[in-house]
Amino acid sequence: MRIVVVGATGTIGRGIVPALVDAGHEAVAASRATGVDAFTGAGLVEAVSGADAVVDVLRPASDQVAGDEVREFFARSTENLLAAERSAGVAHHVALSVVGCDRVPESGFLHAKFAQEQVIRASGRPFTIVRATQFFEFVAHIVDTLAIDGAVRVPPGRQQPMAAADVAAAVARISQGDPVDGTIEIAGPEAFAMVDLVRRVQAWRRDLRPVVADPAARYFGTTLTGPELLPGPDAQLSSTTFDAWLAEHPPG
Numbered sequence: 001m002r003i004v005v006v007g008a009t010g011t012i013g014r015g016i017v018p019a020l021v022d023a024g025h026e027a028v029a030a031s032r033a034t035g036v037d038a039f040t041g042a043g044l045v046e047a048v049s050g051a052d053a054v055v056d057v058l059r060p061a062s063d064q065v066a067g068d069e070v071r072e073f074f075a076r077s078t079e080n081l082l083a084a085e086r087s088a089g090v091a092h093h094v095a096l097s098v099v100g101c102d103r104v105p106e107s108g109f110l111h112a113k114f115a116q117e118q119v120i121r122a123s124g125r126p127f128t129i130v131r132a133t134q135f136f137e138f139v140a141h142i143v144d145t146l147a148i149d150g151a152v153r154v155p156p157g158r159q160q161p162m163a164a165a166d167v168a169a170a171v172a173r174i175s176q177g178d179p180v181d182g183t184i185e186i187a188g189p190e191a192f193a194m195v196d197l198v199r200r201v202q203a204w205r206r207d208l209r210p211v212v213a214d215p216a217a218r219y220f221g222t223t224l225t226g227p228e229l230l231p232g233p234d235a236q237l238s239s240t241t242f243d244a245w246l247a248e249h250p251p252g
């Protein structure tokens with residue numbers, strides 16, 4: 001199969017391309033670094049020409065992650081991709097989204113991912129949306145966003161994070177299959193109270209800032225009560241545990 005990975009230089013994309021090549025497929029890496037801009041549409045038609053599947057693992061650059069801009073990025077890049085795929089007759093659009101993005105409308109970023117899903121569903125194109133939980137690689141950044149005045153204030157949510165390598169492997173495998181015209185959830189092997197997850201990260205990187213459980217703390221703009229970001233019972237679970245990942249990744 002010829003499979004185009006849009007966002008191929010990113011945390012997840014750079015794991016998908018070698019996984020596809022190892023499985024005997026032709027993997028085409030696309031991003032602005034290769035002259036393909038999904039937001040403006042530049043180079044897209046040429047990139048998806050002859051593809052059997054297109055994988056969207058895009059994330060906007062840091063100057064486009066605020067407010068309406070992130071919503072516009074995901075909506076417009078998805079519309080551009082789907083239009084190019086329609087003209088090229090691509091038989092499978094695979095997009096990476098986030099578990100629970102439909103349950104936290106106050107979070108601008110997560111709600112933008114849900115809006116992106118709606119664009120795909122309305123397109124009439126054959127698709128699979130893969131909703132992943134938070135990446136282990138992203139948890140330290142999450143902790144930093146929760147820091148206020150020298151303390152890390154943690155909402156009462158729960159998370160079931162997973163390794164980026166496991167996300168990439170799952171997306172690569174799903175892109176080789178038929179479209180399900182629906183959603184597949186993927187998640188790590190263990191769920192944690194966010195406060196426990198934060199404490200593990202702080203111990204790992206020897207960060208002494210106090211960790212405070214705070215029901216009013218906001219997670220990317222939203223409050224959490226508990227299960228919003230947890231996968232459902234049909235989620236496909238990966239095997240890498242957070243402790244195993246921490247042991248293999250010295251804090252940077």
Ligand SMILES: NC(=O)c1ccc[n+]([C@@H]2O[C@H](COP(=O)([O-])OP(=O)(O)OC[C@H]3O[C@@H](n4cnc5c(N)ncnc54)[C@H](OP(=O)(O)O)[C@@H]3O)[C@@H](O)[C@H]2O)c1
Binds near residue numbers: 038040060133
């Ligand atoms: N972080 C989490 O815990 C989590 C959990 C579940 C799902 N997700 C989702 O996973 C997806 C991938 O995340 P990631 O962390 O792998 O992202 P990332 O590391 O920031 O990579 C983003 C990729 O998008 C490309 N890109 C950005 N703007 C582009 C444009 N206009 N046209 C073409 N390519 C463009 C970048 O390459 P260039 O700069 O070369 O263009 C890069 O390859 C995101 O949609 C995110 O919402 C994240």
